[in-house]
Amino acid sequence: MAEPSAVTGRARATARARPGPAAPTARAGWWALIAAAVLYNAWVLEAVLPTGLDPRHSYVSELYAADQPFHGLFGGIEIVTALLVAAGALSLPARRYPAAGRRAGAGRWALVAFAASSVADVIVPMRCAPSVNHACEAVNPWHTATSALAHAALFGSMALLVAAAFRSPGRPPLRRWGPWVLGAALLTALATVGPLFARPGWHGVPQRAHLVLVGVWLVLLTTAHRPEPDPGARPGGP
Template sequence: MPTEQQQAAATPDESPPTPRWKRMLRWLIALLIALAGLGYSSWVLEFLLPIPSDPTNTFLSQLAEKGAPFRWVFTTGDTVSGTMLAVAGISGLLLFSRRRYSNIGWIALMCFGISTIADAQFSLSQPDPNKHVYSDTGLFPQLHQIHALTSTLAVFSIYIAMVAFSVAAFKYRRWPILRHTGLWILIVGAVVTAWMMIADNLPGNYGLGIAQRIQVGAMSLWLIVLAVQIVVAERDRGTAG
């Protein structure tokens, strides 16, 4: 008679097949995250639209400040993206397997979505309502407005999500794309964020506008990588949580 250990070794550890509706919801979550990542990149339109901004020494918040040309383009992009991420975060938390770091990641993603919506609604106010030129509004005007809180919460939340999902990918030995590509994007984003925080305390601007665009671009790219990872995991294994 084979022992219990031998029987366990001979019997593959197969989880029951995932219901079709769950698979569809997982694909939907991935789609929402991917679209949100693209929508959060709406700032690249500053290079296509006739906007008098200098990417070297202006922040992206100034593209959506009150009275700015094409403000609606950027506020709409952030609002829609934030809404999709909030829905994806809540759905992921409820649908995927309950593990500590994964839960933290989904909650942080939801908070990032909510903070992004608030970020769009509480846009910067120009010091001079008749002045629509970006170059003289300062690099950190949001430090004096509610926008400071929403922006800080958004950045803090997305980095918590990136770290939590990366830790989960290594700890649970799942989601290899996040363990490799996602990790490098996280490192680049962290380095650029450090660049911004250090340069803010030094005289001069040190290309802070460029730094922020790299930072936000890394966030958008990471969201797309997360979406791809969910799709690949669902396609290959039938489970992605």
């Protein structure tokens, strides 16, 4: 007859190996964030589509300006990306660790706000593309406001989720790389404001670098879905 401790150990191992009820949701959230990271950089389609815009000197949002030929395509991609970000954010395990739960929960909802602001960006697009139409205003009040809200929500979510990672056990990738991605994303975002102050030119380069960094950030968030080891488990035995 097996020893009670051995039976108990096997039962614990089976319970740890068996995915819980939240496993399908976590898996779906993982894929949503990966897909969002890819689609958030759909601007690479400029390489094969005749957009008429110079990526070095144009905002990505000019691709779905109201008068642009691919307005529907890029606007649709932006909305799908926002929905994927929201789905991925809501699946993040905000209460895994009590010490990090409050910050993680706030960061999760800030990420949802970022997604909502991105949808608003498409609903009130730029009227035209100022990089190729000099009669077009560089600052569209409504679109500039929604873009500012999107950036505020994005950086708020990044700061909160990085802070939550520092209050979690172990050394998750989000804690190791998150501060670097946050700092680089903030610097590249600040480097894009030239046209808002009547100094256009080359702002397209840092903006596209910023979008790549946001994609990297979304991939980092997928590490939150990895199962954590049971703190009560002992290697090689019950």
